[in-house]
Amino acid sequence: MTPPASICLLRTSAIGDVTHVVPLVRTLQAAWAQTEPTWIVGKLERRLVGDLPGVNFVTFDKGAGFAGMREVGKALEGKRFDALLHMQVALRSNLLSLFVKADRRIGYDKARAKDGHGLVIGERIPARTGEHVLDAIGSFCEPLGLKQTQVRWDIPIPEEAHAWAAEQLPGDTPTLLVSPTSSHTLRNWQPERYAAVMDHASTRGWRVVLVGGPSPLERSMADAVLVACKRAPLDLTGKDTLKKMMAMLTRAPMLLTPDSGPMHMANTVGCKVLGLHAASNPNRSGPYSDRRWCVDKYDEASRKYLGKPASDIPWGSKIEKPGVMDLIGVDEVIERFEACAAHLGLA
Structure with a gap:
């Protein structure tokens, strides 16, 4: 398939879950080297992964409440993505996702969705049970025609x-x-x-x-x-x-x-x-x-x-x-x- 021109990843927290997103980023980069992902990530979590090469980071300060969401909206003003990968089902994240304009909005299957997640997405990842969280996050590339077959982190350490x-x-x-x-x-x-x-x-x-x-x-x-x-x-x-x-x-x-x-x-x-x-x-x-x-x-x-x-x-x-x-x-x-x-x- 034709590589998307733009992809937005939404997973703001927590530290462990953010590490699970990194292999997905590597999968996307390996398949589509010219597509720079934009990742909306938490303020603390950015300190861990914010220096990943080839990724545009937008920081969400959850402590700032709705004002923090508006700041994300300002950072994304005028941008429209080919696809949003909405990898967090909490109510706050579902509200935050409304500030992201995207042609395709991919989220969790019905069994794993909650807090209105189904109202802010248009497509769902494959419904599976018995998966590790990392594999579930990795499956977000499947609606895009990819498969995560390798798990690689290489998080930079200064x-x-x-x-x-x-x-x-x-x-x-x-x-x-x-x-x-x-x-x-x-x-x-x-x-x-x-x-x-x-x-x-x-x-x-x-x-x-x-x-x-x-x-x-x-x-x-x-x-x-x-x-x-x-x-x-x-x-x-x-x-x-x-x-x-x-x-x-x-x-x-x-x-x-x-x-x-x-x-x-x-x-x-x-x-x-x-x-x-x-x-x-x-x-x-x-x-x-x-x-x-x-x-x-x-x-x-x-x-x-x-x-x-x-x-x-x-x-x-x-x-x-x-x-x-x-x-x-x-x-x-x-x-x-x-x-x-x-x-x-x-x-």
Whole structure:
């Protein structure tokens, strides 16, 4: 087919989901090198992906409310796209999409649409269940006559970020990064359990590093973990940026985290992920490339809290119930740590 002259991508958040869009961008660029995609992305998320070459970025400041939407409208004034790929179903994103003029408006199938999504699109991606989020996003190129057959990230990491990471993590001591906090608080593990795994890694000769953003929630969790640790880790909470975190992940063979943005950032650079899953399904939203090191209690959570196996609940259901993460035991995580370390030749 004739390459479109212009394509607009709408996926503003969150960090993990934004990383899932990057392979789609690479697919579009590989097929249509002369078509520069325009990507409407969140203010924070742009700090991670905003230097992707060959992409025109428009920033949406969700904190500014409707004024932020109007700013996007101003940035797009006078533009009309051949196609809008509307990859976010939240009400705010559906309203934001009205500021985008496009001949074709492609969105989610009926099962995955909500909050009026069907009212702002004209076409839908293929209806599928059992897909990872990245594959669902990748399927947005299919109505355009393409197929995502390769998954490639190559998110740029500046040299200064690599230099900073080398200062924090010098030498070749194997490093376990621990990012303990999801913004979805019911996905978070108990601080003393993180501490027990961290102490174990430390006794095995690993350098253990606590990481996280500057938010009060992340600082509070980090402080609680530090109090519970018998062996003090290096605490870099709030000291990095998204790019510096990416650089650290290139130097660390392993990350311990719940379902959160850093999980997917790690996946993009090949850092193995000890993912903690009970509230969410790792087969839908876990680390895309390698989920062998995740602890998966999703089915057990479904049986306990919903009274039925995970196979009987809608794909992608969240089981964010108080205490659900307590289904994950320390010994299970240590077993996955040891198995991953052996796989890496670092046991």
